[in-house]
Amino acid sequence: MVRLILKVVVVFLLKVGVSQADYMDYHFKMHCDAASNRAEVVPYAIYNEDVFSTSPQDCAFANGRIVRAKMGLGAAYPYGAGGADPSKWLSVWVDKAKVFSRIPFRCDEEGSCSLRVIVTAEGVETCTKAASDVESSSKSEAPCEFTPNKALIKAKDVIEYPAGKDRRRPVEGALVTLFARDKNFCSQFSLRSSSRKLGDNFDSPAGLPAGAQPIAEESSFSYEYMGEYKKYSFDIDNDGTKESVIGLHSRMHYRDGDIYFVYADREVPDPPEAEMGVTGSEVIFAKSATQIIPHRWYDLAGTAERELADKNDDGRAYKVKSTSAPWWDSDDKPIFTFRYWHLWPFRYKDSTYFMAWSTESNKRHWVTVLRPEPNGRVAEMCVLQVVQARY
Structure with missing residues (x-):
């Protein structure tokens, strides 16, 4: 009888495992x-x-x-x-x-x-x-x-059905450059191969140029919610000096994005003990940081940085200034909410850059390459887009 029960349990667990993989x-x-x-x-x-x-x-x-x-x-x-x-x-x-x-x-x-x-x-x-x-x-x-x-609507959709001298939009799935401060540099970013499996939504649509090196962390520790902190040491603002940096890579519903707390000439605080919903660790790091990225890029006076430190309010957004929506989709504007903006730091030819993309469902096809400046501003180097299907 015991062996029969065990057999039933094993079969049940196997079925559960199969169903979870569906x-x-x-x-x-x-x-x-x-x-x-x-x-x-x-x-x-x-x-x-x-x-x-x-x-x-x-x-x-x-x-x-x-x-x-x-x-x-x-x-x-x-x-x-x-x-x-x-x-x-x-x-x-x-x-x-x-x-x-x-x-x-x-x-x-x-x-x-x-x-x-x-x-x-x-x-x-x-x-x-x-x-x-x-x-x-x-x-x-x-x-x-x-x-x-x-x-019924009668007006012809000339973008869907172009004829004669009508403008042709780029091919769906192509990686196009909407702005390039340096055409040679921006041309080196290419489309990454991808699949539609769960989890692939969060990879950058574009890969790094040959010779570019992602910034590696020195250590990592837990975030009290979903995601992790990483400790870095690199020249984050291209002033010629390495800064101590804590990166929060949050991966939850409220905040699925990256924040970098910079400590220039300041000791990095010890990581608080990760305990679900208790520590508010991002506020602790925000209060003691000399600079917070990307929040500093919103306003050099520190409005967005103070909102994060004082209220844990991360609701601001970055609006690309070098270009706007493509002509074939006037509603597709490059505005990215900080909470859902991924920032991948890398070094290329002695400079630091960030590749940025969003997990917002209607923004995932945008890629922006940014170069932080010593004065706290950021230079938009490349604005790329994977051309989407029209609906």
Whole structure:
């Protein structure tokens, strides 16, 4: 009897281990019936298969109508309620006009999703289940809303469907340079290969130039939340002198970014004992630092630094000054919240630089290369972007 119980427990644990390794991916199908002038767009979820694609699917009706659909997928995060379940959406074009942009949907554990879009010769029908119905795996039909042709957007999307002398945006997935203080230097940053597996969201999209050396830490110790502290000694502001630096590499929902506490001609405080939610260690380091990066870059008068030290308020953002949104997406502005900004220090030809990228889901494709200056300012050297799919 005991051996039987042990066998059952082992089988149960094995099943648990397998289930924990499972992951869900997402895709959609364009069911195109050209002869009947009908297209049905249906998203699906599937376990343990890499099926997601940003590529469009098209359907050309017998009557000449053209339908296009694309699916988008947000970032998955290893923290927070539902963090591993990325946001999902569909965009639909009819006769080269974008009639629906980023319609959100959810999927249940059986792979069924909350959205269905039907395009006919008469118009477009969208059928959407409520989130509660999806979570309960309700088998009831989703309520539908019909939009007749006369109410559809008619203006041609010239960026999606360029013709003649229309400007062509760069190819999706390409690493483009939007600003270069030194073209030769910036041209040496190249796109890193990546996958969509959980955790890869947090790597820099670009790799370092040949000959660049990442700054190695001298030691590390625990942060009372998720992440760690690292102790460095390097010339962080290019004044020719090494500074003692404590880097906080926080990796939690509230703060998924990097802070560098600088101690120029000052003794570094002993690390407080890491105890969940008790020490407020970042405030201790902030109060005693001579400079805090990137907060010093926000305001040389120290506004953002004092807010962190006095209130543990890390809500400021860095706005890139050398360039703005690319012409093909006027809403995509290079503004990065400090809490979610990763800063990777490296040395190249006797100077210190930071490669910066964000974990904000709509900012992850930006890369900024920065050179700190002795006066506390920062020089923007390169502003790069991985061209995104349009929705």
